[in-house]
Amino acid sequence: MAFNYDQYIRGGKLPHIWCPGCTYGIVFKSLLRVVDTLKLNRDDIALVSGIGCASRLPGYVDFNTLHTTHGRALGFATGIKMAKPDKHVLVVSGDGDATAIGGNHFIHACRRNIDITVLVFNNFIYGMTGGQYSPTTPSGHLATTMPYGNIDPSFNIPELAKGAGASFVARGTAYHAAGLDKLIIEAFQHKGLSVVEIINACPTTHGRRNKFKSPTDMLLWMKDTFLPAVAFDKLPPEKTAGKLPMGVLYKKEGLPEYCETYYGMVERLKKQREGRA
Amino acid sequence: MGKIKLLQGNEACAEGAVYAGCTFFGGYPITPSTEVAEFMARRLPQIGGAFLQMEDEIAAMAAVIGGSLAGCKALTATSGPGFSLKQENMGFAMLTEIPCVIVNVMRGGPSTGVPTGPGQSDIMQCKWGTHGDHPVICLTPAYVPEIFSETVRAFNLSEKYRTPVIIAFDEIVGHMRERIEIPDPGELPIINRTKPTCPPSEYLPYDDSKGDVPPMANFFEGYRYHVTGLNHGTDGFPVNASPRIHTDELRLIRKVEGNKADIVKYVETQLDDAEVAIFAYGVSGRSAKTAVEAARKEGIKAGLFRPLTIWPFPEEQVAAIASRVKAIVVPELSLGQIIFEVDRCARGRCKVEGIYRVDGDPINPAQILAKVKEVM
Numbered sequence: 001m002a003f004n005y006d007q008y009i010r011g012g013k014l015p016h017i018w019c020p021g022c023t024y025g026i027v028f029k030s031l032l033r034v035v036d037t038l039k040l041n042r043d044d045i046a047l048v049s050g051i052g053c054a055s056r057l058p059g060y061v062d063f064n065t066l067h068t069t070h071g072r073a074l075g076f077a078t079g080i081k082m083a084k085p086d087k088h089v090l091v092v093s094g095d096g097d098a099t100a101i102g103g104n105h106f107i108h109a110c111r112r113n114i115d116i117t118v119l120v121f122n123n124f125i126y127g128m129t130g131g132q133y134s135p136t137t138p139s140g141h142l143a144t145t146m147p148y149g150n151i152d153p154s155f156n157i158p159e160l161a162k163g164a165g166a167s168f169v170a171r172g173t174a175y176h177a178a179g180l181d182k183l184i185i186e187a188f189q190h191k192g193l194s195v196v197e198i199i200n201a202c203p204t205t206h207g208r209r210n211k212f213k214s215p216t217d218m219l220l221w222m223k224d225t226f227l228p229a230v231a232f233d234k235l236p237p238e239k240t241a242g243k244l245p246m247g248v249l250y251k252k253e254g255l256p257e258y259c260e261t262y263y264g265m266v267e268r269l270k271k272q273r274e275g276r277a
Numbered sequence: 278m279g280k281i282k283l284l285q286g287n288e289a290c291a292e293g294a295v296y297a298g299c300t301f302f303g304g305y306p307i308t309p310s311t312e313v314a315e316f317m318a319r320r321l322p323q324i325g326g327a328f329l330q331m332e333d334e335i336a337a338m339a340a341v342i343g344g345s346l347a348g349c350k351a352l353t354a355t356s357g358p359g360f361s362l363k364q365e366n367m368g369f370a371m372l373t374e375i376p377c378v379i380v381n382v383m384r385g386g387p388s389t390g391v392p393t394g395p396g397q398s399d400i401m402q403c404k405w406g407t408h409g410d411h412p413v414i415c416l417t418p419a420y421v422p423e424i425f426s427e428t429v430r431a432f433n434l435s436e437k438y439r440t441p442v443i444i445a446f447d448e449i450v451g452h453m454r455e456r457i458e459i460p461d462p463g464e465l466p467i468i469n470r471t472k473p474t475c476p477p478s479e480y481l482p483y484d485d486s487k488g489d490v491p492p493m494a495n496f497f498e499g500y501r502y503h504v505t506g507l508n509h510g511t512d513g514f515p516v517n518a519s520p521r522i523h524t525d526e527l528r529l530i531r532k533v534e535g536n537k538a539d540i541v542k543y544v545e546t547q548l549d550d551a552e553v554a555i556f557a558y559g560v561s562g563r564s565a566k567t568a569v570e571a572a573r574k575e576g577i578k579a580g581l582f583r584p585l586t587i588w589p590f591p592e593e594q595v596a597a598i599a600s601r602v603k604a605i606v607v608p609e610l611s612l613g614q615i616i617f618e619v620d621r622c623a624r625g626r627c628k629v630e631g632i633y634r635v636d637g638d639p640i641n642p643a644q645i646l647a648k649v650k651e652v653m
Contacts, residue, residue: 043497043498043501046496048343058503059503059505059515062501064501065501065502065503066343066346066504066505067503067504067507068339068342068366068369068506069339069365069366069369069506072335072336075337075338075339075340075343075366076339076340076342076343078331078336078340078343079301079339079340079341079342079344079345079346079347079351080344080347080496082329082344083327083343083347083348084348084496087347104332104333104336105335105336107332108336262322262327265322266322266325269322270325273323
């Protein structure tokens with residue numbers, strides 16, 4: 001039987017704002033399947049976003065949803081999680097939102113290892129504002145604010161997350177949609193800050209300026225570029241040129257989770273007081 | 278009778294917050310407000326509350342809004358540059374109607390300015406700091422016990438009107454130690470946000486049909502709804518159409534301006550027969566009180582109007598004073614900000630003269646007395 005997405009979508013809130021050919025819908029559906037698979041109580045989920053195309057996702061789903069300011073979703077989400085540590089807090093963000101204007105919040109959320117799942121929709125461009133280069137736009141690519149080709153080096157989001165202290169780092173793509181469910185499930189189940197970078201396509205403001213004739217070409221690029229990490233790691237260096245690993249790229253269990261540590265301290269203080277009384 | 282303590286203004290602010298039921302603090306170190314954070318870092322873990330030192334001022338403001346949305350009474354404290362950084366998210370809380378309290382211990386500016394000296398030059402930023410039209414409640418206590426009680430009032434107003442409330446006092450009052458009698462629990466009224474009573478399926482987070490302040494559901498309580506910084510409809514979802522945006526923004530302003538009788542609070546000293554009035558708040562209000570006493574000893578009929586609520590501005594009160602005095606003197610630690618409001622309300626009915634100082638020292642009573650004599 002076909003999966004019933006409607007049960008999680010707010011009545012009357014579709015169609016979404018995403019352009020034809022945009023791959024965000026693929027991720028959106030994956031997320032809903034994951035919530036269903038994990039049998040999460042939707043009253044217990046806070047879905048938080050910043051600004052950008054990906055950040056409009058929370059408006060469509062029937063959870064506690066919060067669409068905040070540009071780059072700041074993780075600040076809001078950290079507040080929610082600290083106030084209610086037993087609830088599920090999920091952040092959806094874009095490459096610009098998470099790693100440019102929100103870069104500081106991103107690395108510090110990773111460092112704290114607070115139990116929040118962050119899905120970074122990386123479409124390599126500022127889509128909502130019409131195609132300006134972002135911290136992940138590949139060098140040489142054309143953008144409205146790099147009309148002669150991007151001169152900026154780009155971020156590798158999983159490496160950034162890992163370096164900053166995230167205890168679960170994964171990468172999926174909109175092309176490898178079935179695998180995406182598994183990655184998001186694992187990220188959700190992981191205790192600590194989990195980051196899933198999801199490679200997406202923006203045909204409207206990125207692809208058509210950069211020799212991708214159609215949205216399909218962008219999906220095929222994903223197919224050709226991203227290899228399972230296990231396979232990628234076995235390749236000799238000369239064969240990894242132009243390829244990138246996907247799947248779970250880094251995972252460390254048992255690291256202290258921020259809220260557990262904080263409320264552990266609260267409990268300790270309580271016991272000390274009771275001991276004195 | 279409550280416990281008697283010797284407290285710093287910043288500590289009294291934190292004590293007042295805890296008394297009001299604050300269980301969440303998000304902050305970032307900055308002089309001269311840091312003691313508020315330090316106090317909360319000690320106290321909140323003791324009472325099971327959440328303390329967060331965030332990576333920057335912006336994240337601290339964001340965390341506070343998140344904490345409030347998840348059901349906590351939430352506080353942040355900052356000064357000058359940090360207050361500037363918080364402005365965007367403060368506007369978010371104003372538009373989305375999420376209660377929280379922001380303390381601004383004012384120092385000299387602009388830029389890094391005089392971190393360790395007092396200032397009152399953020400007072401217009403308190404009103405207009407974030408972009409767009411927006412409602413603002415800002416309280417200006419001048420004494421340590423008053424910082425405590427006004428902090429409690431700030432939380433009450435914030436919860437009652439579903440809006441951020443700013444407490445602005447200067448470095449001198451923030452760092453000064455004074456005797457304070459901490460009220461017993463129950464002595465001061467505590468207001469909590471009104472929650473919806475309707476079934477979740479009928480809940481409209483911005484329904485204004487029964488009043489200007491819609492009931493607020495916290496996250497995770499079964500009322501799943503959408504919060505966005507975009508202009509929105511009664512259901513919380515983005516609206517990009519006339520006339521909804523206009524009418525809703527008017528309602529936000531009306532929540533505050535329409536309830537001035539409840540929100541505006543002030544202290545009058547010897548104003549009844551005054552020929553010259555002094556309008557002053559914070560540390561300048563303290564100097565002004567001494568100046569009034571000195572003037573009276575010399576037979577000069579001076580009086581003081583000291584606002585505890587600076588925003589919304591006590592327009593009617595200032596207008597009434599202006600119609601019966603020769604002049605209003607406005608001492609402030611800026612190069613002239615709040616004087617424009619006083620002048621606007623006086624409407625030419627009396628002289629309005631300022632005393633300005635921005636060198637890191639307070640305006641002393643002698644300066645004020647000299648000005649009072651000058652305008653007589």
